[in-house]
Amino acid sequence: AQSVAQPEDQVKVAEGNPLTVKCTYSVSGNPYLFWYVQYPNRGLQFLLKYITGDNLVKGSYGFEAEFNKSQTSFHLKKPSALVSDSALYFCAVRGGGSYIPTFGRGTSLIVHP
Amino acid sequence: DAGVIQSPRHEVTEMGQEVTLRCKPISGHDYLFWYRQTMMRGLELLIYFNNNVPIDDSGMPEDRFSAKMPNASFSTLKIQPSEPRDSAVYFCASSLTPKESSPLHFGNGTRLTVT
Numbered sequence: 001a002q003s004v005a006q007p008e009d010q011v012k013v014a015e016g017n018p019l020t021v022k023c024t025y026s027v028s029g030n031p032y033l034f035w036y037v038q039y040p041n042r043g044l045q046f047l048l049k050y051i052t053g054d055n056l057v058k059g060s061y062g063f064e065a066e067f068n069k070s071q072t073s074f075h076l077k078k079p080s081a082l083v084s085d086s087a088l089y090f091c092a093v094r095g096g097g098s099y100i101p102t103f104g105r106g107t108s109l110i111v112h113p
Numbered sequence: 114d115a116g117v118i119q120s121p122r123h124e125v126t127e128m129g130q131e132v133t134l135r136c137k138p139i140s141g142h143d144y145l146f147w148y149r150q151t152m153m154r155g156l157e158l159l160i161y162f163n164n165n166v167p168i169d170d171s172g173m174p175e176d177r178f179s180a181k182m183p184n185a186s187f188s189t190l191k192i193q194p195s196e197p198r199d200s201a202v203y204f205c206a207s208s209l210t211p212k213e214s215s216p217l218h219f220g221n222g223t224r225l226t227v228t
Contacts, residue, residue: 032214034216036216036217036219041221041222041224042221042222043117043204043206043219043220043221043222044156044204044206044217044219045219046216046217046218049214049216051214090156094214099144100158100161100169101217103155103156105155106155106156
């Protein structure tokens, strides 16, 4: 079985500060990890993914994520937050031969001016 | 590419009525997923199709829910009869060939309110 945990329901940061949204996972075999963003009244949009290779993955809108195998984590990061980054962020994992992704509960990111 | 298209965007109906939600996946995508999103339960997978064939419907909450995919460009999710606890946002998503690294592409959802 595969699972994802997003330990924070909400993250608040000031504009211009770095942000981190945490994600840990559990899966058998090699993980395929994803981050999605959901703006109000919209569907989830793909941000970035980790398949293999470099542990630091770069994605859309200046976001990046760091894969850490020993800690089974895939935290989402951005060096300088924008107010427009405020949204709901979902981590997802696939692996162990399953094509069906498992999504976390989501983390609400609030960037205040 | 217009993306995944869902209709209607909003649906308000009375308890006991039939509700049909519609989805047009991205052309060429051969996997289609139906999800439900609520505050209490988050994002739930209801059913998914591969090449128009339902593969796993274990997430469908009750027999009141049914889904079809008559061709590669159209899918429906039907609730009959609807109940207030079915109120949620329903998302359709599609994906390319069955590779574990393929991301899902979501529509903008249908917000269903059952009174």
